[in-house]
Amino acid sequence: DAKTTQPNSMESNEEEPVHLPCNHSTISGTDYIHWYRQLPSQGPEYVIHGLTSNVNNRMASLAIAEDRKSSTLILHRATLRDAAVYYCIPIQGGSEKLVFGKGTKLTVNP
Amino acid sequence: GAVVSQHPSWVICKSGTSVKIECRSLDFQATTMFWYRQFPKQSLMLMATSNEGSKATYEQGVEKDKFLINHASLTLSTLTVTSAHPEDSSFYICSARDMRGSGGANYEQYFGPGTRLTVT
Numbered sequence: 514d515a516k517t518t519q520p521n522s523m524e525s526n527e528e529e530p531v532h533l534p535c536n537h538s539t540i541s542g543t544d545y546i547h548w549y550r551q552l553p554s555q556g557p558e559y560v561i562h563g564l565t566s567n568v569n570n571r572m573a574s575l576a577i578a579e580d581r582k583s584s585t586l587i588l589h590r591a592t593l594r595d596a597a598v599y600y601c602i603p604i605q606g607g608s609e610k611l612v613f614g615k616g617t618k619l620t621v622n623p
Numbered sequence: 624g625a626v627v628s629q630h631p632s633w634v635i636c637k638s639g640t641s642v643k644i645e646c647r648s649l650d651f652q653a654t655t656m657f658w659y660r661q662f663p664k665q666s667l668m669l670m671a672t673s674n675e676g677s678k679a680t681y682e683q684g685v686e687k688d689k690f691l692i693n694h695a696s697l698t699l700s701t702l703t704v705t706s707a708h709p710e711d712s713s714f715y716i717c718s719a720r721d722m723r724g725s726g727g728a729n730y731e732q733y734f735g736p737g738t739r740l741t742v743t
Binding site: 545547549551554555556557558559562564600606609610611612613614615616 | 627629655657659666667668669672714716718720729730731732733734735736737
């Protein structure tokens, strides 16, 4: 499994954009980059995933570097509900297993 | 949208007893389900992969005789913690993948809300 490096914590203000970085320099060519988040005392929640191209959905955008060694999860307007631990997880193409690292704890200030 | 439920949401049991936790996919079928454990202030740790109609695959260091997994149907997987001890107290979470997906890593997983187990 590709190793990931994420900041332990980040802070943002409500209604401002948030850029959550992830380094995955050992990623292989067929690894998909997944992002999940976990709110306190809840199970994780899928956010977004991609392979090479940038991806957008109703929750967030995923910007993948051209060399795929890093990616950035973008929350366009943070809300208090976005306060959670965000996990960046590369997954091998044929695998189904999610291996969670420590993630980034995002605090959103009102 | 895809929903995964767990029952119970919390349970307290005495040391030495067994506890069963159910994981259900409510609006989709799941060939594969996953069980995780999470201790306070730590990340999720994958315990095992549950496959419908076959034996579960356990991660290294997880005792298969202590954590019994049964995946009897395409919508139900159960985790039984046998002879529970206080050190088994944890947050247990299951997840599932919609089998209609293309398979592999190009899919999303759906997680249950978790079951908090306290062993006294």
